[in-house]
Amino acid sequence: MLSLHAARKSFGAVRALVDGSIDLYPGEVHALLGENGAGKSTMVKILAGVHRPDGGEVLIDGRPVVLSDPAAARDAGIAIIYQEPNLFPDLSVAENVFMGRQPLRSGRRIDTSAMHDQVEAVLERLGVRLDPGRISRGLSIADQQIVEIAKALTLRARVIVMDEPTAALSAVEVDRLFRVVSALRADGAAVMFISHRLEEVFSLCQRVTVMRDGRHVVTKSIGELTVDEIVRAMVGRELVQRDVVTRAETGKTVLRVERLSREGAFTDVTFEVRAGEIVALAGLVGAGRSEVACTIFGIDRRDAGSVTVAGRVLKSGSPNDAMAAGVGFVPEDRRQQGLVMSMSIERNIALASLGRLRRHGIVLRAVERSFAADWGARLHLKYGRLSNAASTLSGGNQQKVVLAKWLSREPQVLIVDEPTRGIDIGTKAEVHRLLVELADSGVAILMISSELPEVLRLADRILVMREGRLVADFTGAEATEELVVGAATGQPSGARR
Amino acid sequence: MTVPLAKPGGGLTASSAENPKRLADAIFRAREFGIVAVLVGFVAVTTTIQHRFLEAQNIKFIFLDATIFALLALGETMVVVSRNVDLSVGSVLGLSAYLSASLFGHVHGIPIPVVFLAGLGIGTACGVVNGAIIAVGRVPSLVVTLATLYIIRGVDVLIVGGNQVVVSSLPDSFIAIGQSTLLGVPDVTLVVAALIGAGAYYLRTFRSGRELYAIGSNPDAARLAGIPTARRIFTSFVLSGAIAGIAGVVWAAYYGTVDSTAGTGYELTVVSAVVVGGVAIFGGSGSVIGAAFGALLLETINTALYVLGISAFWDQAIAGFLLICAITLDHGITVMLTSALRRRSPRGA
Missing domain, CATH: 3.40.50.300 (P-loop containing nucleotide triphosphate hydrolases)
Structure with missing residues (x-):
């Protein structure tokens, strides 16, 4: 057809x-x-x-x-x-069905009863009971x-x-x-x-x-x-070889998430991340991974459960509290959530550290600039001038600015959501190296990524979410693409072979 | 697909199909009853304090004043339901009032219907300008009509200068338009009420009327449904302008003296009346009848405060207070309604 x-x-x-x-x-x-x-x-x-x-x-x-x-x-x-x-939320079910082509009677007037009858007939054919006259809001x-x-x-x-x-x-x-x-x-x-x-x-x-x-x-x-x-x-791909240095030991638990729930997004999520460990949250788009990240950081309120960072229980819905406890968050959408695109590079980098840079309540531009230059150099940031707007940078370098912003706070826990989306291969490798270095220096990293090869290469542990729940927990060594995809789609493929 | 589909398992939605509709209807009826209730309450309280409030002369004045605002609100409602706003109506009214009334001085024995046509023409022309910039140029209507508010008023001042049309230059038959009554209600009010009824009928029963609501409710979906969005919005502004033009002629007949300040500030009263009358400021719902009651309520309060000898400042403060109440109420109703409708249609059960 x-x-x-x-x-x-x-x-x-x-x-x-x-x-x-x-x-x-x-x-x-x-x-x-x-x-x-x-x-x-x-x-x-x-x-x-x-x-x-x-x-x-x-x-x-x-x-x-x-x-x-x-x-x-x-x-x-x-x-x-x-x-x-x-x-159209304000209009009736029948009008939603027939908008722009409503049945007419004499004088080109809408024949409301014919319209309702026709919709009722169609709904009946579908075996669904719905009042054609109710508004579609709700x-x-x-x-x-x-x-x-x-x-x-x-x-x-x-x-x-x-x-x-x-x-x-x-x-x-x-x-x-x-x-x-x-x-x-x-x-x-x-x-x-x-x-x-x-x-x-x-x-x-x-x-x-x-x-x-x-x-x-x-x-x-x-x-x-x-x-x-x-x-x-x-x-499809050939299974990717892990070129990861297995980091010998990890430290004590830094981030502890217990029975965390948010209505309509995810339910009963429990896991821990230790110092020096990279834990990946894998799953399909819409499985609730980013929502978990946003709730841990306090952007969204939690409905149940608790988040503990180094023994300190975070307040629900308070990013300030999360930041004070040493959590950094590199969001999924860096253009909307990670950066102030029209603001200069140096100001973006210093944005999360203004409290520490200020002297007598004033942030001097020179202080801000040397701070930004220092972190730019550490991350191999490629830029024209620090005073240029963040929007002038390439995607990879923008991501480095977001990373610099959080790294400069020396976080204990870093949450990165799709850290390499839309970034070229070279910069991607740099970001990977950076994350590994951070973990080696003792930061607990929670990574969300839809790119399986990346997850398999970097993560020490892989947690798989499906439909708002944690459904599997693999160590980096045992995980394969098929295992992870199987868990994410609800088909334990390994078991059937 | 002409073969009837198999009907699997009979009715699958367990909840009563009737309940949500009744609830929604009840709430929306309550919304319009609410305005009437506030209106009645206000009249009752005022009359208890000052018995002269309900004198025939007072009622006539209230109706006459409210009539002009209700007429403007008719056009404004068509614009607001499609998620736009027309701020230029006060200026259009002023320009039309002066130009049409001054025709009596220039052309001796000019028939009154021709004067009304002139007002209509002036208003339509202004509406075409607004509509063209907004619909074709895709500029937000708030900005465009704010600009034409000033421009049209500027043109008015340029033409009028220090002159004014005085009552003595107007024929008696024209003045009579604002005076004659039927059973205590001014004739103009009856005509405008009929117009509002026609407007309400149009918005309810014609495709182009329903499409204005659709555009205001969800502009993207409206475009996907094949609605000629730009043309509909253009037409709504032309109608709003035309109505403001006619309102200008009525204004001239009623007040008799027209200078360059006629209708100044009316746009805010009209938008307030529309919103107090239950038209959602972001489009999609509301009726012209509600808007007309909104105009009547604001005018009643105005007159009541005057009769009670309370400063005019309070008039504006109360209008503002009502506006906030109306918007808060509407928001609350939407939230309540949404959750109530959700609860009553259990997910597919």
């Missing part, structure tokens, strides 16, 4: 999609799998008409079509159900997705693309969604289903396509593949 053939898409120098190919057939649910960054979302956006591919083609019923904008994709019969639907994510599916049905969409629809749903809601999808399939729709949960794929889908690094790897019917084969196709 719909084919995407050899689609390419680059964003600047990043090649998000090199060879995106998939064929969808009527009456079939087709799973699209791959690790984070494999190019799945780019493919969805091409089908949605949000991105124009740089190459390749989209065929519908064998005829090439151009999906120039979302309206064109809609007219071509393609409907996208996103993980988080985009509704609907659960699952119900919002149902509204989007109802919209797709009234648009007579023949291709329905679901981008991780189950990520935010409870088990009961997933069940209901599956029944809806099965109904769609029985009705002849072609469904593309993206999920990280392999058990869902096996119970719902008839065909599987695996992507890796923007390329199509394999397409087979579900019966021809085992969990192991899928995981291996997703990971």
Whole structure:
């Protein structure tokens, strides 16, 4: 019914999609799998008409079509159900379904009762009870997705693309969604289903396509593949050799996290990090890793549990308290959270140390500058002038500025969230070396990274999170990519071999 | 997809489908009742203290003053529900009032409908300028209409100079517009009430009206739903301008004397009336009827304080206080409603 053939898409120098190919057939649910960054979302956006591919083609019923904008994709019969639907919160369910094309009666007036009847009929076909007249504010994510599916049905969409629809749903809601999808399939729709949960794929889908690094790897019917084969196709790389010096001994426990919970994000997370140890939090995007980091540092309040740094219990929701206890935090999004982009390099570096640099309440520029120059040299920071704005630096050097900001406080605990995202290979190696040096000097490091090779190379211990819970704990020596991916996706692949 | 889908397992949502709707309706009705209740309460208290408050003459004045603001609020509501604001209405009213009223001096025996058309034309022209800059140029409406507030007032002052239109230059039939009543209610008020009813009906029952709410509720989703966002926003500003133009003619008929300061500061009263009347300042919800009641409430307070001999300063302070109450109340209602609706639709159970 719909084919995407050899689609390419680059964003600047990043090649998000090199060879995106998939064929969808009527009456079939087709799973699209791959690790984070494999190019799945780019493919969805091409089908949605949000991105124009740089190459390749989209065929519908064998005829090439151009999906120039979302309206064109809609007219071509393609409907996208996103993980988080985009509704009008103030308007009714029925209006959300029919906005812009409400049924009319005489005088071009909206026929409200016909609209409600039609929506009610569609919801009944889906086997879902929802009042068409209620406003959509307050609907659960699952119900919002149902509204989007109802919209797709009234648009007579023949291709329905679901981008991780189950990520935010409870088990009961997933069940209901599956029944809806099965109904769609029985009705002849072609469904593309993206999920990280392999058990869902096996119970719902008839065909599987695996992507890796923007390329199509394999397409087979579900019966021809085992969990192991899928995981291996997703990971793909030869197993990376650890070139880590096993640091002989680590010190006493510095960071202790006990039964930490935050509603809607993660539950009952308990672990320790010792001085001189690098502990990695692995898992899929959305597993709750960054949320744990933010809660430890006090950016988010915790709902239960405790965080202890060197025997001192941190106050909930107080980054100041965390900093006073010697915790440093290099956040995931350095442009938004790590740096003041328009401020000079020297001021960014000194920002977290102003209390120590001040004399009689005044921070002298010269003091700030020599402090920044000192740390810049230690981290091999490449810059034009210290007075230039941080935005003038490359991504890797920006990250070094964030690191310098925290290292200059001589932290006992350093939390780094995706420390090398979007950084070139050379600087990446420097950041790695830096983290190892820090650990050797006795700092306890908690690292979050979606790059498995990085995690395997650096970490002394790897904790795997899935759906807000810690599900596995590997030592650096025993961990393999397959073990970690298996734990992260809920498929203990090692056990089945 | 014409084959009916299999209906798996019957109804899957256990919660009553009716409850959340009733709750939402009840709260929104309560919101408009709230304004009426405050209004009634104010009138009651004032009348107890000062019995003359409810005299026919007073009621007529309140209605007349409120009528102009309610008319302006009609246009303003269309703009505000789409997450915009029109601050230029006071200046447009002033320009239209002077130019249309001065026509009587320039053209002898000019028919009154032509004067209304002139006011309408002036207002529409101002609205087109606002709408074009905002919709085509994608400049925030707050900035654009703040600028045109000053520019249009400037043009007004330039044209009027130290002159003024005086009552004696206006024909009696024109003055009568602001005087004649039906059962104690001014005719103008009745006409404006009908206009507001028509406006409410339009916003509720026509696609373009609902699309204004959609744009205010979620601009991105509106664009994805294929709504011509720019055109809708443009139209809302043209309508707001046109209505302000007509309001200018009514203003001239009512007050009789027009100089270059006519309508100064009205924009803030109008926006206050709209917000006090339950229109969400960030768009998406509210009605023109609520906004009209908001205007009536503010005007009643104004007159009541005058009758009670309380300083006009308190009038503005109370208007500001009401504004804060309204916004806090609306925010509280939204939060409460959201959590109430969540609780009543258990996740997929």
